Amino acid sequence: MTDHNALDSTPRRGRRPGASNTRPAILEAARARFASDGFAASTIRLIASDASVDASQVMQFYRSKDELFAAVMAIPPVALDRFSTAFEGPDEHLGERVVRAYLGAWEGEPEESEPLMAMLRGAIVNESASAQLRSFIEARLLEGTSGRADADAALRAGLASAMLVGIVTGRKIIGVPTLVAAGTDELVAMVGPAIQQILVP
Amino acid sequence: MTDHNALDSTPRRGRRPGASNTRPAILEAARARFASDGFAASTIRLIASDASVDASQVMQFYRSKDELFAAVMAIPPVALDRFSTAFEGPDEHLGERVVRAYLGAWEGEPEESEPLMAMLRGAIVNESASAQLRSFIEARLLEGTSGRADADAALRAGLASAMLVGIVTGRKIIGVPTLVAAGTDELVAMVGPAIQQILVP
DNA sequence: ACAGAAACTCAACGCTTGTTGAGAAACTAT
DNA sequence: ATAGTTTCTCAACAAGCGTTGAGTTTCTGT
Numbered sequence: 245m246t247d248h249n250a251l252d253s254t255p256r257r258g259r260r261p262g263a264s265n266t267r268p269a270i271l272e273a274a275r276a277r278f279a280s281d282g283f284a285a286s287t288i289r290l291i292a293s294d295a296s297v298d299a300s301q302v303m304q305f306y307r308s309k310d311e312l313f314a315a316v317m318a319i320p321p322v323a324l325d326r327f328s329t330a331f332e333g334p335d336e337h338l339g340e341r342v343v344r345a346y347l348g349a350w351e352g353e354p355e356e357s358e359p360l361m362a363m364l365r366g367a368i369v370n371e372s373a374s375a376q377l378r379s380f381i382e383a384r385l386l387e388g389t390s391g392r393a394d395a396d397a398a399l400r401a402g403l404a405s406a407m408l409v410g411i412v413t414g415r416k417i418i419g420v421p422t423l424v425a426a427g428t429d430e431l432v433a434m435v436g437p438a439i440q441q442i443l444v445p
Numbered sequence: 446m447t448d449h450n451a452l453d454s455t456p457r458r459g460r461r462p463g464a465s466n467t468r469p470a471i472l473e474a475a476r477a478r479f480a481s482d483g484f485a486a487s488t489i490r491l492i493a494s495d496a497s498v499d500a501s502q503v504m505q506f507y508r509s510k511d512e513l514f515a516a517v518m519a520i521p522p523v524a525l526d527r528f529s530t531a532f533e534g535p536d537e538h539l540g541e542r543v544v545r546a547y548l549g550a551w552e553g554e555p556e557e558s559e560p561l562m563a564m565l566r567g568a569i570v571n572e573s574a575s576a577q578l579r580s581f582i583e584a585r586l587l588e589g590t591s592g593r594a595d596a597d598a599a600l601r602a603g604l605a606s607a608m609l610v611g612i613v614t615g616r617k618i619i620g621v622p623t624l625v626a627a628g629t630d631e632l633v634a635m636v637g638p639a640i641q642q643i644l645v646p
Numbered sequence: 647a648c649a650g651a652a653a654c655t656c657a658a659c660g661c662t663t664g665t666t667g668a669g670a671a672a673c674t675a676t
Numbered sequence: 677a678t679a680g681t682t683t684c685t686c687a688a689c690a691a692g693c694g695t696t697g698a699g700t701t702t703c704t705g706t
Contacts, residue, residue: 256700257699257700257701258699258700258701258702259700259701259702259703260701260702261701261702261703262702263703264702264703287692287693287694288693288694288695289692289693289694299694299695300695300696300697303694303695303696308694308695309693309694309695
């Protein structure tokens with residue numbers, strides 16, 4: 245709805261003067277859309293409109309909607325090292341640390357949480373997103389279980405991840421009122437011991 | 446001699462002889478599609494094709510795609526009493542019983558699990574499905590916490606539900622290999638104590 | 647200064663979507 | 677029988693989708 249007025253000196257067509265940050269703008273708009281609306285409901289035109297850009301620009305930078313999605317997914321989450329450090333250290337408060345790391349990653353700054361939300365929402369309908377989330381979780385699991393000899397350590401880590409993702413889904417996507425109302429510390433206090441029991445039998 | 450074939454016994458147009466079970470056939474096809482592909486990817490034409498029916502038939506029985514979806518959701522899950530009985534009984538093996546009830550409900554017969562899968566998949570992209578799943582979970586929570594005085598009993602039950610739904614999501618939707626490979630008994634043995642700890646502090 | 651690449655707008659394409667209406671055949675009444 | 681309702685096929689619609697190509701303007705390298 246923001247049409248340039250007639251007195252505007254900037255031409256209506258052709259390349260605009262100055263440097264262009266259109267490409268990252270598109271990526272950011274796509275990230276936000278995919279995170280909040282999911283893959284199918286996020287149309288190219290809507291994303292382009294969010295970035296104040298023509299739809300065909302999106303196609304020029306990222307060759308298709310799928311590649312745009314892949315680009316959003318490929319963003320190395322800033323939260324990545326949160327996980328790796330969470331599994332290190334003494335076993336005593338392992339559960340608590342892991343729970344806090346997960347909740348923090350999904351509920352922190354948009355820059356940090358949106359790729360994860362997009363992954364989660366996209367994994368339901370988009371096959372590549374599902375594979376992406378799968379490999380993401382698996383990579384975390386390998387970090388977490390490195391140095392342990394347990395045969396089922398991977399399974400235990402996978403269970404813990406799935407349970408924590410379930411809590412995040414309930415809070416951020418489905419919106420179960422009971423979970424939404426709960427504070428982070430309260431959750432950590434309750435879930436920490438349970439996760440501890442899963443990870444360190 | 447071009448159009449009507451006198452030898453053709455099955456007419457191509459008009460109502461077919463005999464009783465019609467088209468309406469339930471559509472509902473069943475829709476349930477399966479919504480469960481496996483989610484709301485957006487399940488097109489009316491595809492569902493109609495699954496049910497060997499014209500697309501406009503779907504619109505005649507259920508007035509819109511949204512109402513079709515609502516009809517699928519409205520099916521009272523056979524698994525319903527599984528949950529209510531799981532919370533009853535002594536606290537000793539409560540966690541184990543609840544875990545077994547959840548896994549069984551989502552991994553049993555298609556008739557039993559498909560409405561739940563459709564709910565879960567639909568909750569990501571469809572607002573009404575999200576509300577439906579929310580109220581479904583809340584109803585289970587009320588059953589589970591009835592008779593308990595704890596102020597945070599509802600939160601504990603909600604957490605347990607979310608964690609178990611997370612495990613099911615990892616197994617049936619995202620397909621985390623580690624979780625898929627695990628057997629039900631193995632999962633119950635690992636997760637049972639953790640859920641127990643959540644529910645009975 | 648000049649050529650080529652890059653950024654941008656605009657208009658359209660082919661396709662699929664949910665949805666509708668006309669009409670044909672079979673059922674259910676009276 | 678006759679009328680009316682229900683079930684069904686077929687063809688089309690308006691809208692939205694992802695995508696493409698042509699043309700215009702600016703930047704960049706030489």
